Amino acid sequence: MLMALPLLTSAASISGRIKGLHTRTLYLNVLHHPLHASLSDSIMVAPDGVSRTATTILPNH
Amino acid sequence: MTFSLRADRKSMNIWLAPGYELWLEADAADLAASAVFTGTGAANNRFWRYYAELKERPWPQNVKQMDRQTFVNLYVKNNWYDSAAKAVTRDIFGKDNKDPYRQYFHDAAIGTFAAKPVYLLFVYASTLELSTAATDSLLQQEFPNWLQQNMRDEYVGSYVYCDLLLSPYSLHLQDMLPGRTTRLRLLDSIFTGKTHDRLLARTITFEFTREAKPEAIDYAVRYINRIGDEHIREQVLQAAAGRKQQLGAFGKGMMAPAFSLPDSSHRFYQLSDFKGKVVLLEFWASWCGPCKQAIPALKELREQYRHDPRLVVISIGVNDRNGKNIRYQMIRDQQMDWLQLEDPEGKIQDLYKALLIPRTVVIDPSQRIVDFDAPMPGDPRLAALIEQTLQAG
Numbered sequence: 001m002l003m004a005l006p007l008l009t010s011a012a013s014i015s016g017r018i019k020g021l022h023t024r025t026l027y028l029n030v031l032h033h034p035l036h037a038s039l040s041d042s043i044m045v046a047p048d049g050v051s052r053t054a055t056t057i058l059p060n061h
Numbered sequence: 062m063t064f065s066l067r068a069d070r071k072s073m074n075i076w077l078a079p080g081y082e083l084w085l086e087a088d089a090a091d092l093a094a095s096a097v098f099t100g101t102g103a104a105n106n107r108f109w110r111y112y113a114e115l116k117e118r119p120w121p122q123n124v125k126q127m128d129r130q131t132f133v134n135l136y137v138k139n140n141w142y143d144s145a146a147k148a149v150t151r152d153i154f155g156k157d158n159k160d161p162y163r164q165y166f167h168d169a170a171i172g173t174f175a176a177k178p179v180y181l182l183f184v185y186a187s188t189l190e191l192s193t194a195a196t197d198s199l200l201q202q203e204f205p206n207w208l209q210q211n212m213r214d215e216y217v218g219s220y221v222y223c224d225l226l227l228s229p230y231s232l233h234l235q236d237m238l239p240g241r242t243t244r245l246r247l248l249d250s251i252f253t254g255k256t257h258d259r260l261l262a263r264t265i266t267f268e269f270t271r272e273a274k275p276e277a278i279d280y281a282v283r284y285i286n287r288i289g290d291e292h293i294r295e296q297v298l299q300a301a302a303g304r305k306q307q308l309g310a311f312g313k314g315m316m317a318p319a320f321s322l323p324d325s326s327h328r329f330y331q332l333s334d335f336k337g338k339v340v341l342l343e344f345w346a347s348w349c350g351p352c353k354q355a356i357p358a359l360k361e362l363r364e365q366y367r368h369d370p371r372l373v374v375i376s377i378g379v380n381d382r383n384g385k386n387i388r389y390q391m392i393r394d395q396q397m398d399w400l401q402l403e404d405p406e407g408k409i410q411d412l413y414k415a416l417l418i419p420r421t422v423v424i425d426p427s428q429r430i431v432d433f434d435a436p437m438p439g440d441p442r443l444a445a446l447i448e449q450t451l452q453a454g
Contacts, residue, residue, distance in 0.1 A: 014075060016085030018068060018092070026068045 063169070063220050068092065074109045076169075078102060078162040104158045105166040111153060112173070115145055124188055132185055133203055137178040146174035165218050172216025176225040179204060183228060214255040226252075226260060245284045258290045262297050269300060274434060275308040311414055313431065317424045318412035322377065322402040325389055330402060332428065335373045339450045340424040343376045343438070344404075344415045347388040351437075352419040356395050358439030362447075363399050371426075371451050374399045379410040379418060423447065426454040 018026075064075045073093035075083070081102030088095040093113035098106040124132070154167040182203060186196040216222045245268075248260055265281045278301050285301060288294040317340075321331045332340070343359060345352035359374070366372040378388050378401065385405075392401055404410055413422055413433060421438065423431040423446055431450050436442040 013081070014077065014083040014085060016083070016087070018085070018087045018089050020089040022069050022089070026066060 063218075066092070073113070076102070076106055076109075076162075076166055078105075078165070080161075102160065102162075104153070104160045105162060108149060108153050108166065108170050111149060112170075124185070129199075133182075136181045136185070137203060142174045142177045146171050149174070168213075168215040169218030169222075172213065172219030172222035175213075175216060176219065176222040179225045179228075180221065183225075212252060212256050217255050217259050223256075223260065223263065226256070227264065245281070249284060249287050255290070258288045258293050261288055262293050265297055266300050269304045274312070275305045278305040278308070308414065311430075311433065313433075315430050317422075317428050317430050318409070320404075320409045320412070322404055322409060324400065324402055330375075330400065332424075335375075336428055337426050338370070339372045339426060339447065339454055340422075340428075341372065341374045341435075341447065342413070342422040342424065343374070344379050344410055344413070344418045344420040344422075345376055346379055346418060347385075347391060349418050353391070355419050355438050356391075356397065358437070360395070360397065362438050362444070366447075369451075371454065372447065375402060376400070377402045377404050377409060379404045379415075380407040423450060425450050 062077055064077060065072050066075055069089050069092075071089065071092040073087070073096055075085075077083070082100045083098055083102045083106065084100045086097045086099075093109060096106075096110050096113075098110075149170055150167065154163055154170065160166075179200070182200060183196070186199055191199065212226070245261065245264065248264060249257070252260055261284060265284060268281065269278065281301060282298075285294060285297045288297060317332060319332050321329050323329050341362075343355075345355075347353075359376075363374045366374070376397065376399065378385070385403075391397070410418075410420075413420070415422070415433075419437060420433075421435040421443065422433045423435045423443075425431050432446060435446055
């Protein structure tokens with residue numbers, strides 16, 4: 001099964017397909033940022049495999 | 062910035078920078094090693110697949126019996142990571158890489174390799190369940206002045222490097238340096254340049270999430286002003302002001318946030334069910350070490366008031382969906398026979414600003430907050446606070 005993950009940000013974007021996913025939730029965690037030890041965001045993947053959730057990432061970093 | 066993408070219990074890292082438009086193709090079965098990036102930013106992100114494919118020396122089955130010096134020689138003092146760092150410099154960050162952020166991510170990659178031996182030492186200590194003091198001694202013995210020697214501004218893009226720089230101080234924090242100002246003073250005195258600014262900013266803002274009282278934020282201002290980078294300093298100041306405002310709206314005397322939460326048999330309980338009693342809430346989770354350490358003292362406290370109808374003890378398990386069964390087992394094994402409720406999404410935890418756990422909250426009979434960051438069970442100040450609230454009620 002193909003899953004799509006479009007992720008919109010104010011500064012950058014990532015999209016793509018992950019084959020063989022069982023979950024409908026993907027998590028995106030910031031690992032390195034001067035102000036956030038761990039800023040996380042989850043992305044819901046819809047039944048058709050396309051995420052409708054956009055997440056915002058702080059610009060300038 | 063480095064991101065971790067997690068799905069189906071697998072994870073992989075991604076680097077994003079302004080202007081990147083990445084396309085990812087991967088297989089969930091082996092997320093990191095199968096990932097192929099195309100688009101703007103793909104050149105630098107090739108590093109993560111390279112890193113995932115590097116086969117680490119197999120972790121020995123007999124590590125617990127392994128002589129410490131043998132381990133250090135085999136896994137820490139070899140130069141394998143140096144050669145991997147050289148290869149990655151040549152293959153991924155070579156002259157063909159035209160990405161404008163090449164240098165930044167190159168430094169982050171090299172910093173990640175530089176931190177690897179210390180990481181292995183921590184894994185070893187953790188596998189052997191060494192105490193904090195023994196881990197610290199191992200680190201100091203095998204890496205005398207490692208932190209100072211490896212303090213490189215150009216590595217600060219590596220979260221692995223930054224986390225490991227902070228790790229020895231985290232160890233100290235738990236056992237030896239309980240005062241937050243001591244920790245900040247230490248970081249401030251040891252590090253310089255960008256490393257100083259980033260570590261200080263990161264530590265201060267992390268501490269904000271632990272604080273539950275607005276006045277506690279003020280202590281940090283002196284150290285915020287020590288941050289040399291104007292942009293970072295301004296952001297931390299704004300974060301401090303925001304957190305202070307947020308906490309100021311929540312405090313002693315306000316009505317405790319209402320909740321309706323189920324126990325393990327799906328029976329729901331409301332806070333209002335306990336009106337007229339003093340309520341002690343304890344937020345905890347099965348994966349939280351200090352929460353587990355607090356259980357005997359909480360049991361003792363509960364025992365003390367078992368026949369006193371004026372006090373109700375309620376434990377709330379938070380963010381623990383995956384560990385739910387472990388928690389139930391612990392509740393049975395430890396005979397925690399007081400009310401145990403579930404807050405799997407952490408929604409009530411958020412309402413009570415209990416971002417870090419364990420957190421003890423005392424509520425008076427009129428359901429107003431007495432202390433939403435009360436001393437932990439076992440601390441005589443908690444017993445005094447409960448007695449005082451019972452007397453007042």
